[in-house]
Amino acid sequence: EMQLVESGGGLVQPGGSLKLSCAASGFAFSGSDIHWVRQPSGKGLEGVGRIESKPRNYATKYAASVKGRFTISRDDSKSTTYLQMNSLKVEDTAVYYCAAYVCGSARCGMDVWGQGATVTVAS
């Protein structure tokens, strides 16, 4: 079974830092791009960023709202992706999902999603 399991969410004060982890199993993690997507309470989905696979040099892309504050990394030996969040703002409060873009014989898609990690930024 393809699976992503997230950990690391919690409560942090404005200006603080938090690191989320996303551990994969059941699919070829090293060949997959990994996305981070967030959903503030009562609002829609927002792309945070992505990290590409090794053949594409682990390139990273970020949404303007988090660029310079968030960093996505991965450790293929551990099948794990990380989202390091610094200088957190109240508006970063959301459920954060990691998602894997996987390809099969007939199609590709963001088929595997983590269960979500709640990040609350408040004083």
Add this chain to the structure above:
Amino acid sequence: QSVLTQPPSVSAAPGQEVTISCSGSSSNIGNHHVSWYQLLPGTSPKVLISENNKRPSGIPDRFSGSKSGTSATLGITGLQTGDEADYYCGVWDNSLSTEVFGGGTKLTVL
């Protein structure tokens, strides 16, 4: 305000069909494949359609997708009460360098 535009809500009776539209631009839908996701309360997004019109295994053929120019459409036939959920379109945006999503459409099966 979302980069992609979806209707806030749609509704129909059980057994009927609905379509949900998603409007974008040349920097996203016009040049990339569109995906559709279903969000049930308290659960993670579930992909229904990727690459504009392809269903993952396990997704019934009641769900279909299409794309034309800078717009995409999700169709659902034979509506069931279990289809009540929020539906989102998603696509890569070249200008923003991130995945962008519509504001979501709440489906009510009356």
